[in-house]
Amino acid sequence: MSRAYDQPLVAMDALPVRYRDERLEFGLAVRQYDPHAGVEALPGVLLLAGEHGPGPVLRAMRTKAGIPEPEVRFTRQLGWFDGTMRDPRSATISLASLVFLEPGARAGELVWHPLDDVPRLPFDHTVIVEAARVRLGEIVWRDWEVTRALLGEKFTSGTALALGAALESEPYDRPNFRRWLEGTGVVRVTTDTTGVKLRGRTTVWEWSD
Numbered sequence: 515m516s517r518a519y520d521q522p523l524v525a526m527d528a529l530p531v532r533y534r535d536e537r538l539e540f541g542l543a544v545r546q547y548d549p550h551a552g553v554e555a556l557p558g559v560l561l562l563a564g565e566h567g568p569g570p571v572l573r574a575m576r577t578k579a580g581i582p583e584p585e586v587r588f589t590r591q592l593g594w595f596d597g598t599m600r601d602p603r604s605a606t607i608s609l610a611s612l613v614f615l616e617p618g619a620r621a622g623e624l625v626w627h628p629l630d631d632v633p634r635l636p637f638d639h640t641v642i643v644e645a646a647r648v649r650l651g652e653i654v655w656r657d658w659e660v661t662r663a664l665l666g667e668k669f670t671s672g673t674a675l676a677l678g679a680a681l682e683s684e685p686y687d688r689p690n691f692r693r694w695l696e697g698t699g700v701v702r703v704t705t706d707t708t709g710v711k712l713r714g715r716t717t718v719w720e721w722s723d
Contacts, residue, residue: 522596522605526570527558527639529592529646530579530613530624533664536676538650540643541624542635543579549602550636554625556643558608571611580622587614587663592642592649600638610642612649614663630680651681658700662721668704671695671717692717 530541542554557578561570568589575581592610600606627633632643654661654677665674675691678684686694695701704720 520605522607523601524561525558525601525606525608526561526565526574527556527608527610527642528571528574528579528589528613529556529610529642530575530581530615531629531646531650531664532615532626533677536673536680538629538647538664538677538680539626540629540632540646541579541626543623543625545636553636554633555636556610556639557624561609568611571613575613575622579624581615581619581624585616585619585622587616587619588659589613590653590657590660592646595638595642595645597638597641608638608642610646612646612660614660617666647681651683654678654681654683655685658698668718668720671719674719695719 532539532541541557543557545551545553545555557574559570559574559577565573571589572583572586575586576583590612592612595608595610600608629643629647632640634640635643650660654664664677671692674695675684675688678686696703700722701719702722704718
């Protein structure tokens with residue numbers, strides 16, 4: 515005897531993140547429709563038949579945050595969230611992704627907030643944002659594409675140390691930070707406009723490639 519089951523919907527939620535002025539931030543967009551119309555939330559859409567990969571996340575950024583696809587640098591899967599009644603409309607599972615924007619990308623309709631001061635958000639978006647901070651701490655200094663997206667093409671030692679402190683991710687001995695970073699082989703000390711290498715506390719780094 516067959517039995518019908520209600521299948522949960524799949525939401526694709528985007529979590530834009532950036533590191534600016536030594537502060538980690540995440541982006542929200544104001545919801546246009548109920549539930550929670552007029553409230554800031556993560557840009558998200560329901561998965562459509564045939565969609566896969568980053569496609570629905572890019573659609574969420576375009577339609578809910580006003581960020582066109584060329585301005586998204588890349589995405590990283592964050593995880594899945596299936597809290598009971600996370601969506602009042604129906605049983606829904608969220609597949610959330612971190613989103614990194616190209617340098618100079620337009621703000622679109624995003625409102626940026628400090629990652630260490632998460633407001634109360636609708637659905638279970640507060641849980642997703644808090645999970646993002648933990649995940650970033652796990653992958654920064656390991657996933658160099660993520661680290662580069664956060665620090666930019668050139669950065670100071672102070673900026674890099676502040677990022678590690680903000681994420682409680684410091685796989686190095688602080689007094690030997692420069693030696694450790696040089697040993698990774700992914701960055702090198704750069705020069706100023708006069709061609710003189712910058713040293714000491716003003717050391718500036720660029721990516722080796």
